[in-house]
Structure formats: structure tokens, C-alpha cells
Amino acid sequence: MVTRKVKRTMEKDENYFFELMKFKKHFFEDLQNRMNHVYDPRHQSYIDYSCDVLLFMIILKNACDLESMRTMTNELNKDECIINIKRALNIETLEELPHYDTINDFLSRLDPDELRNIRTYMIRELLKKRCFETSRIGGKYWAIIIDGTGLFTFNQKHCDHCLRREYKDEEGNVVKTVYMHHVLEAKLVVGNMVFSVDSEFIENESEEVPKQDCELNAFYRLAFRLNQTFKRLPICIIADSLYACENVFKTCHNNHWKFLLRFKEDRIKSISEEFHALGKMEETNGKEQQDKIRWVNHIAYNDWDIHVLEGTIKTEDGQKRFMFLTDIKITDKNCRKLLYAGRSRWKIENEGFNRQKHIRYHIEHASSHNYTAMKNHYLLTQITDILMQLLENGSNILKRVKKTAKEISSNLLEIIRMKLLTDEDITKMKKPTQVRFT
Ligand SMILES: [Zn+2]
Structure with a gap:
């Protein structure tokens, strides 16, 4: 002390x-x-x-x-x-x-691409220094967390690219419209740190678009650029259950990335049914039931070969069970690491967004309109x-x-x-x- x-x-x-x-x-x-x-x-x-x-x-x-x-x-x-x-x-x-x-x-x-390029330079320098090598999943993949957050909210139209949320009364009339700007982040996890490697703004192309932009669309744009920028970098994409879908599997596969995605059972029923039906699940020998991590490798889902991992992690709200989908084969040796890597998504919320909103930087405060x-x-x-x-x-x-x-x-x-x-x-x-x- x-x-x-x-x-x-x-x-x-x-x-x-x-x-x-x-x-x-x-x-x-x-x-x-x-x-x-x-x-x-x-x-x-x-x-x-x-x-x-x-x-x-x-x-x-x-x-x-x-x-x-x-x-x-x-x-x-x-x-x-x-x-x-x-x-x-x-x-x-x-x-x-x-x-x-x-x-x-x-x-x-x-x-803004000028600043994106400067950040890319910084990330490349950090990767070159080799001081974060131990952070790689399985000694190979860099964990990149994908997550979105709201930045600015206005009661009036701010620009042609604002996202809109309409509030309706019982008869379906719009009583209030809120205008917003959101961002999707790709953050690299190294030790205790999370570094932003790319940011994609979630925005409408114009006010007239029939369908508004959304997080998943922003992800495909971000993924395209990330792959162009960091060619051949072995990446494992970590994201929440919204991303547990075939298009994301495909994007990762095409870019030679691995994925580790939070899985909620109602998202893809056939996968969860197969996971529970397989009697002979592999598990670690935890002392208590809650220490046990269970997994099933090779669940077929359309053309995909998916592995499912389930385990308990201590969170701020006590012990919680989490399920993940991944294309990294689960073994006795890597199961715990994968579980914690999957859970590391909270880092971007807690250490990333929360810090940038409430502790330092005030990213929700617009420094310019x-x-x-x-x-x-x-x-x-x-x-x-x-x-x-x-x-x-x-x-x-x-x-x-x-x-x-x-x-x-x-x-x-x-x-x-x-x-x-x-x-x-x-x-x-x-x-x-x-x-x-x-
Ligand atoms: Zn705007």
C-alpha cells in the first residue's frame, strides 16, 4: 500500500x-x-x-x-x-x-479517412512491436470485438444522415421523432486494453431511404474495409447474438477470419436442439457444476460446421451462463480461454464505451454540430x-x-x-x- x-x-x-x-x-x-x-x-x-x-x-x-x-x-x-x-x-x-x-x-x-489512416498506422506500429503477442487467442488469432453504441440524440432533424426513431400513440400516429447518430466499433483486445481499430458510422444515405441503416449493414461495410486494411492479419471476430447468423459466418469465412459469437437459443433453433440432444457432451472436470464448461463440436447448420460452447462466468450480476458459436474447434485445452474471450465483449461496453462516455472524453457531447x-x-x-x-x-x-x-x-x-x-x-x-x- x-x-x-x-x-x-x-x-x-x-x-x-x-x-x-x-x-x-x-x-x-x-x-x-x-x-x-x-x-x-x-x-x-x-x-x-x-x-x-x-x-x-x-x-x-x-x-x-x-x-x-x-x-x-x-x-x-x-x-x-x-x-x-x-x-x-x-x-x-x-x-x-x-x-x-x-x-x-x-x-x-x-x-475522416485521413484520421482513419492515422489510426491504422498506430495499430500497425503496435502489432509490429510484438509486445502483445500473448493476447492472441490460441497463440494465433487477434481478438477483435464488434459492438455498436449511440453517440448523439437530437429532438430535431440534425442532418440528412440522422437515424430516426418514431414514437407512436395508440392510434398509430407519430407523436415524437428522435434523431440519432450511432457508431459501430471494431476494437482489438490486448491484455487489459481495448484499442479502436475501425469505426463505421451507422447512418442513412439520405432522408428518403425506404429502410434505415442498421448495425448489421454497418458491420458488412466495416468488415470489407477491415479486411482491406489488415490483409492476412489472423482475426477472430467476437460479437453479440445479433451476429450469430449465416451472413456473418460467410463474411468471416471469406475474409479468412474466425468467429466467436454469443448465442441465444432462439436465434437458431436447430443448433440449440442439437446441442442439447447430444448426450455425450464433452465437459471439463470442474469441482462444482458451475465450473463445468460443456461443448459440442461439429454441429451441421446448412453448409456450416459449427462448434457450440457453454459455460458459467462470474459477472457483475452474479454467475451467468453463456453460450457461444464458433468455428474454432473446442478442446479441453482451449475451452476456458474461448469462454473468457467470448465474454470479453463486455470490455468494449465497460472499459470502452462506458469510459469514453462517462469517465473521460464525453463522446456523447457534440463538440461541433x-x-x-x-x-x-x-x-x-x-x-x-x-x-x-x-x-x-x-x-x-x-x-x-x-x-x-x-x-x-x-x-x-x-x-x-x-x-x-x-x-x-x-x-x-x-x-x-x-x-x-x-
Ligand atoms: Zn444528423
Whole structure:
């Protein structure tokens, strides 16, 4: 147990802004250069700020947990902040930080694919580092969780792409329409961390579409892109029971991916009947009934060869039984790992969305009302989140002092506002470092 006094002493000479920049440099050497070279849609004769400064401001806003764009402009309006950002980004002249209107104007024109590409670069760098190899399922497949969530809700039409939900009275008349924006995420699970690898916005092509966009359609679009982006990466798709259907099996099969999908018995009756009918099920020798994991390999479903796994896992609401469908053959050796990997979907809800909504980043708060800027803000949140998770799980000092995400963010803001990065810091930042995730 670290006492408050020990904690104070340990933190005395720490500069979390320096730590963050060092991590950025260590993992993503080319990040700033890439941020500076996104396709710039602005009229080139009116440019005061380079793209990297504009994008970095939002990364800082997110990392420091500043809820609104206005707060960002106010809180960072200090000489120390200007000098720190200038030094951290190695910019020759920076007299003022960009105002939030300038940043939002830029983000409303920037193609979100530019930020998607930057995130892809980051994920590739992480995979190259080979420090997360033990996270692979069966030593082979990278677990990628697919899950959707709501981002913004409006009482009036916001744009032509809004999803609509209509509320009707007893006679069937529409009494209220809610307009929404949702996103589907693909997140890579490595150790305690979940990194966003792709985001597909669930949106209508126009207001007139006869049928609205939905999560499964967004999945097929996302899967297509994911396969193009990460060719030959051995992936296991983990998703909830909505995805336990033939089209998803087919998509995974065509992309040479494995799948591990939550299964609710009414979704495909023939599979659950066969699972229960097979008397000779294989099970592990758990001490108690609840420890037992049961499975049946090779259940035929149309042209598919499906394996079914059932087991109990401790959840926030007590012990719960879960069933999964997979095309990875279940054995005595891998059954427990598969069960926990399947259950890891909760990570994206708890550690992913919940954290990004309620603990840090406030992804439900629209930083701009322009739809393109909204998407870019969202993608910058995912980029920040990768950096922050690496920092929180890899920094020696943060591992020792044990702080909440909120505390880390507020310390970070404090230090940017109060303490200047020294020449020595800058030299140290460039030196190679060792990072371990344990
Ligand atoms: Zn809209």
C-alpha cells in the first residue's frame, strides 16, 4: 500500500505531459509527421496553423478531459501552454493557440479517412512491436470485438444522415421523432486494453431511404474495409447474438477470419436442439457444476460446421451462463480461454464505451454540430484513447501511484498549465526507452 506521503515523493519530479509525449514518440515516431500531412482542405492563403497543431489540440483536449471546445480554449489560454505545445511539437513560431472555431472549421472539412489512416498506422506500429503477442487467442488469432453504441440524440432533424426513431400513440400516429447518430466499433483486445481499430458510422444515405441503416449493414461495410486494411492479419471476430447468423459466418469465412459469437437459443433453433440432444457432451472436470464448461463440436447448420460452447462466468450480476458459436474447434485445452474471450465483449461496453462516455472524453457531447467534424472528433477520441491506455498501462510511475483516469487527466492539465518542458526533457524524450505492460 502506497501512503500519501510516499506517493507525493514519488510524483515530485514527474511530468505527465512529458510522459505522454515520450510514449507518443516511443510507439508512434511518425505520428506527428502524419498529422501534419493529412490532406488539407483549407484555402492555403489563409492558413495560420499547421494541421498537426490543430489535431494535437483536440488530442490534448481529450487527454485532459476537457468537456467542451470552449473549455479547451479557455483552460489552455496560458503562456506556459503555448510554450509547452510549441516545444513538444518542435514548432518554430507559435504565438497563440488556435481558437476552437478555427479547429472546428478545419475538422468540418477534413476527410475522416485521413484520421482513419492515422489510426491504422498506430495499430500497425503496435502489432509490429510484438509486445502483445500473448493476447492472441490460441497463440494465433487477434481478438477483435464488434459492438455498436449511440453517440448523439437530437429532438430535431440534425442532418440528412440522422437515424430516426418514431414514437407512436395508440392510434398509430407519430407523436415524437428522435434523431440519432450511432457508431459501430471494431476494437482489438490486448491484455487489459481495448484499442479502436475501425469505426463505421451507422447512418442513412439520405432522408428518403425506404429502410434505415442498421448495425448489421454497418458491420458488412466495416468488415470489407477491415479486411482491406489488415490483409492476412489472423482475426477472430467476437460479437453479440445479433451476429450469430449465416451472413456473418460467410463474411468471416471469406475474409479468412474466425468467429466467436454469443448465442441465444432462439436465434437458431436447430443448433440449440442439437446441442442439447447430444448426450455425450464433452465437459471439463470442474469441482462444482458451475465450473463445468460443456461443448459440442461439429454441429451441421446448412453448409456450416459449427462448434457450440457453454459455460458459467462470474459477472457483475452474479454467475451467468453463456453460450457461444464458433468455428474454432473446442478442446479441453482451449475451452476456458474461448469462454473468457467470448465474454470479453463486455470490455468494449465497460472499459470502452462506458469510459469514453462517462469517465473521460464525453463522446456523447457534440463538440461541433457539423456532421463531418463530429466524425473527426470521434476519431480523434479513439486516437487519444490508444495513447492514454498505453500511458496508463505502461508508464512506470503511473503503475506505481495508481490513479484514476480522471486524476491522470487533471494532473496532465495542471502540469501543462504550470510547468515548462525543459531542454533536458526534450533531449530525454528522443532517447529510446523500455515499456512493459504487466
Ligand atoms: Zn444528423
